[in-house]
Amino acid sequence: MKTKALRWARELSLYLLLAIVITTAVDIYRSQNVPMDNTPELVGYDQNGEMVDVVAISYESPVVVYFWATWCSVCRFVSPTVDWVSQYYPVVAVSGASGSTARVDAFKAAKGYQYTNINDEESLLFRQWGITVTPTIFIVKDGTIQSVTTGITTPPGLLARLWLNQ
Incomplete structure (x- = not known):
């Protein structure tokens, strides 16, 4: 029994x-196209019509x-994690090619998401940041990109990235 458990653990x-x-x-x-x-x-x-400056906040x-x-199917799994993290760390979300601000606000309200969001209807910020995959998550500290990940991200994975960049 012990060897079976050991083999299973290995x-x-x-x-x-x-x-x-x-x-x-x-x-x-x-993340090859990301300007690290x-x-x-x-x-x-x-x-809410308030100015947001990521670099300033990152200091x-x-x-x-x-x-x-x-419309991103993977974002359905990642957005709740990001929303949860927004209770403890600053989050600036950018919604791309998702329609009008009213449509995005209605979507967020229906899901109960509270994170700060900039609606990028024309995906200009997506192009500026080199985004080719959604979701993409950056950790920015002191004005510099410290970490980037794409696709599904778990709460422990996101918290670890934040903790490593304190």
Whole structure:
């Protein structure tokens, strides 16, 4: 019985390691167009008409910059995590090609999302930031991109990125 449990633990560890390697490789591949050395400006008006400046906020605390879309199927799984994290860290979300601000606001209200959002109807910010996949999440600290990930992100994964960039 003990050897069976040990074998099971080894196999599980191997699968976890393999999953980490694969997801890291996919993140690196998908973020090739991201300007890591030169953080693009991200200044805009949120859903309440208030000016948001990611770089300025990032000097106080790490900022989660979340590029998403209402039509993105993977975002359905990631948005609740981002919303939860927004209770503890600054989050600036950018919704791309998702329709009018009223439509995006209605979508967020229906889901109960509270994070700050800039609606990028024409996807200009998406292009400026090199976004080719949604969702994409950046951690910006002291005006510099510290971390980037694409696709599904778990709460522990996002918290780890934030914790590492305190």
